[in-house]
Amino acid sequence: MRVSPLIYLLITALSISSASAADLDQANESYRLGSGYTVGDSGFRLGGYANLQFNAPHKAPWVVRTHDISLFLTWDSGSRLRFFSELEGGDVFWASQQESPSTRYGHFEFERFYFDELINDNLTVRLGKFLTPVGQWNPTHASPLVWTTNRPVATENLFSTHATGAMLHGTVSVAEHQLDYAVYGDMSSELDPHRSKDPFDNAVGAYFRYAVNDNLQIGSSFQHYKLAFHQGATYDLAGFDVAWSYQKHEISSEIVYRSNEQNANDHQWQGFIQGVSPLIDHWYLIGRYEFFEQTTEKTGQVGVFGLAFRPLPPLVWKVEYRWGQHNEMLAPDGLSASFAVLF
Amino acid sequence: MTTMRIISLILMLSIAQYPAAAGDTMAIVTATGNPIDTLSIDTLKLIYLRKSQIDPHGNRWIPVNLPITDSLRHDFSLALFSIPPEEQEDYWNAQYFHGITPPTVMTSEEAVIRFVSSTPGSIGYVRKPKADNRVKILQLINPGGTK
Numbered sequence: 300m301r302v303s304p305l306i307y308l309l310i311t312a313l314s315i316s317s318a319s320a321a322d323l324d325q326a327n328e329s330y331r332l333g334s335g336y337t338v339g340d341s342g343f344r345l346g347g348y349a350n351l352q353f354n355a356p357h358k359a360p361w362v363v364r365t366h367d368i369s370l371f372l373t374w375d376s377g378s379r380l381r382f383f384s385e386l387e388g389g390d391v392f393w394a395s396q397q398e399s400p401s402t403r404y405g406h407f408e409f410e411r412f413y414f415d416e417l418i419n420d421n422l423t424v425r426l427g428k429f430l431t432p433v434g435q436w437n438p439t440h441a442s443p444l445v446w447t448t449n450r451p452v453a454t455e456n457l458f459s460t461h462a463t464g465a466m467l468h469g470t471v472s473v474a475e476h477q478l479d480y481a482v483y484g485d486m487s488s489e490l491d492p493h494r495s496k497d498p499f500d501n502a503v504g505a506y507f508r509y510a511v512n513d514n515l516q517i518g519s520s521f522q523h524y525k526l527a528f529h530q531g532a533t534y535d536l537a538g539f540d541v542a543w544s545y546q547k548h549e550i551s552s553e554i555v556y557r558s559n560e561q562n563a564n565d566h567q568w569q570g571f572i573q574g575v576s577p578l579i580d581h582w583y584l585i586g587r588y589e590f591f592e593q594t595t596e597k598t599g600q601v602g603v604f605g606l607a608f609r610p611l612p613p614l615v616w617k618v619e620y621r622w623g624q625h626n627e628m629l630a631p632d633g634l635s636a637s638f639a640v641l642f
Numbered sequence: 643m644t645t646m647r648i649i650s651l652i653l654m655l656s657i658a659q660y661p662a663a664a665g666d667t668m669a670i671v672t673a674t675g676n677p678i679d680t681l682s683i684d685t686l687k688l689i690y691l692r693k694s695q696i697d698p699h700g701n702r703w704i705p706v707n708l709p710i711t712d713s714l715r716h717d718f719s720l721a722l723f724s725i726p727p728e729e730q731e732d733y734w735n736a737q738y739f740h741g742i743t744p745p746t747v748m749t750s751e752e753a754v755i756r757f758v759s760s761t762p763g764s765i766g767y768v769r770k771p772k773a774d775n776r777v778k779i780l781q782l783i784n785p786g787g788t789k
Contacts, residue, residue, distance in 0.1 A: 324753035325746060326709055333735050334743070344743060373741040377702050377763075383741035420696040441739050470693050475684075477693070513724065612731035641735055 333443075333613025333641045335371060342376030347385075348641045350442035351392075354449075356633035360396035366637070367442060369410065379418075385411040410461065425466040425483075428491060432468075432481040432506035433458055433520040434540040434553040442639035446549075446575055446583065447605055448617050452591040452629045453569035457557040458522060458536055459499045463491040479508040488527060500525040504536075516542045520555070533560040547583075549575040567592040573603075583607045585619065591629060599626040613641035667770040667784055668718055671758050671777035681765075681780040687722050689765060691733070692742050697763065704764040705745040706754055714751070717785045718767050 330336045335346025347370040355361040368388040375381040387410040394400040413427025430438045436445065436454035466483035485502035502524030510516050520538035525531065538555040554570035573587040587603040605619030618636040626632065670681060677699055681689075688694035689703045697703055708715040710727050719727040734744045748754045754766035759776040773779050 324748055324750075324757055326749050333731065334738055337743075344741075346738065348739075371738075371741065373743070375741070375743070377704065379696075379702070381741070417696055417702075419700075420694050420698075439736050439739060444736055444739060470688070472684075477688075612735055641738065 332611065335373075335642070342374050344371070344373040344375075346371045346373075346642060348441050348443050348639065350637055350639040352442075352448055352635070352637040354633060354635050356631045358627070358631065359633075362393070362395040364390050364394070364404075365392040366390070369441070379416055381415045381417075383411060383413060383415070384409060421469045421471050422467060423469050425468060426464075428461060428463040429466060429483075431458060431460055431462045431502075431504070431522075432466075432483070433504070433522065433536070433538055433555065435508070435516075435518060435542055435551065436553060441641070442637060443613055443615055443641040446573070446585045446607055446617070447587065447603060447619050448635040448637040449603070449619070449621060449630065451553070451571040451573070451587065451589050452599070452601075453553055453555050453571050453589065456591065456629060457534075457555055457567060457569060458524070459485075459487070459497055459502070459526060461487075461491075462499055462502060462504075463487045464502075473509065476512070477510040479506075479510075481506045485524070498527045500527045508540075514543055514545050532562070532565075534558065535560065547575075547577040549573075565594070567594070581609050583609065589623075589630065593625070593628065596628060597625045599629060600624055601626045601630045601632075615639050666714065666717065667782055668714065668721070668767045669770045669773040669779045670765065670767050670781040670783065671755070671773050672765045672780055673759055673762060674776070674778045676762070676778060678780065679778070683722070683781070683783070686765075686781065690722060690745060692737065692744070701763040704761060706757055706764060706766040707745045707747050708751070708754065708767075709747055709749065714767065714769060718783070721783050721785060 335344045337344050348367065349365065350367045352366040353361065353363050366389070368391055370386045372384045373382070386407060388405060388407050390404040390406065391402055392400065393402070393404045409428060411429055413425050413429050416424045418424055432438050434454055436450060437460055440450060440454070462483060462485040464483060464485040466481055468481040470477050470479050472478070482505045483503070485499045487498040488500045491498060502522055504520065504522035504524070506518065506520045508516055508518035518540040520536070522536040525533050534557050536555055536557045538553060540553040542551040543549065550573070552570065552572040554568070557567050559565035569591040571587055571589040573585065576584045578584055583606070585603070585605040585607060589601045589603070591599045593599055601621050601623030603619055603621045605617060608616040616638050620634050621630060622632045623630065670686060672678065678697060685694060689705050695703055715727055719725065719730065723730065737744070748757055748766070751768040751772045754768055755772065755774070755776055758764045758766045770782060
């Protein structure tokens with residue numbers, strides 16, 4: 300891949316340019332695990348995350364792979380304009396019960412690439428490629444930030460996880476509580492030449508998340524869209540999500556409903572509810588129930604039971620077992636484990 | 643008698659861990675040239691979560707923190723967010739995923755004063771007696787809440 304030497308050169312160049320930026324008043328925190336590498340006072344920050352994953356489904360060979368190696372480049376010099384990109388390397392390493400270790404499935408793409416212009420304290424305009432704001436899982440799906448190796452079906456199956464276009468987003472105060480909002484339009488067919496996995500053809504959508512208090516957030520999502528590879532079908536999607544946390548205990552849930560404007564029989568509900576409880580010494584217990592209506596099968600249902608060991612906030616080991624019915628296509632039975640780190 | 647000794651020991655250990663924390667009023671400070679004169683606790687909270695990034699006059703907020711081991715940082719975090727700074731790491735990890743960085747960390751209260759007095763848009767906190775005429779006080783906070 301030609302990307303790696305380019306990134307190395309960029310890191311080297313930025314490091315040299317920052318060598319004279321020492322400031323004795325500022326704590327010497329140029330690199331910290333989970334926060335990346337700050338390139339002096341240039342406004343650049345480099346970092347990313349990695350995820351090594353093991354899957355052993357009941358009816359398929361086991362696989363070990365680096366599911367993600369993502370590199371972040373952030374630029375924020377204190378002006379109203381800032382930049383963020385995430386270059387993702389998928390399946391760079393792959394070994395399975397039937398295949399010897401190799402890099403043959405490795406692929407790279409910019410998962411995110413956008414500019415933010417801060418218009419005022421309540422409004423930011425984003426242009427570029429970004430994660431689709433549906434629910435709470437998809438916008439923060441990085442492996443070190445979530446509790447299970449496998450993501451719930453409802454957080455990715457009915458919509459494109461990425462959008463390319465423009466977004467207006469920000470935070471406003473409503474009844475003395477924070478309301479985060481995002482309104483966006485997608486033009487993937489014109490602007491995303493890489494054609495990411497199951498992209499939108501075009502879309503408009505909105506997301507609202509209200510902080511009821513410090514422990515409880517509720518959100519709702521709306522979308523009207525066409526998917527590039529779905530033969531012109533036009534979909535409407537509505538979603539609801541809730542997240543509650545108290546002293547490291549968490550309960551979260553997301554539900555989405557999608558209907559097809561051209562076919563009244565084509566409509567699906569999907570959702571999940573997940574609970575997390577701390578055990579001892581950085582160990583956590585996770586339980587999740589999922590359901591997902593499917594186009595060609597009966598409604599799938601799965602249960603996930605897992606353990607996570609988080610010795611430091613940016614670093615997590617996970618193991619989980621998933622089982623269910625009518626779930627072979629989207630969430631097969633089996634054991635999964637992973638190690639993920641924000642670096 | 644044994645109970646009294648245990649209580650005394652706990653009190654002594656607490657004082658040793660946070661030698662300057664007991665009753666220190668915190669002053670939220672900014673540059674003297676900043677046209678803003680007061681700041682609510684709710685706004686301050688949003689600034690330190692990096693959810694509020696622009697002040698009413700259109701300048702970028704530049705919040706600064708003390709080191710995570712500093713007792714005043716501990717008090718400030720408890721007063722604003724009701725959790726110690728270590729427990730905010732999950733929040734900052736999630737923000738890092740979105741390209742948002744936590745407030746810059748300064749090495750001492752004097753460093754905060756020097757930075758804030760010379761950097762437009764910056765805001766920090768020091769013990770009230772340390773807030774001299776180089777900075778403007780926007781708000782006073784007792785360890786348990788506002789004053």
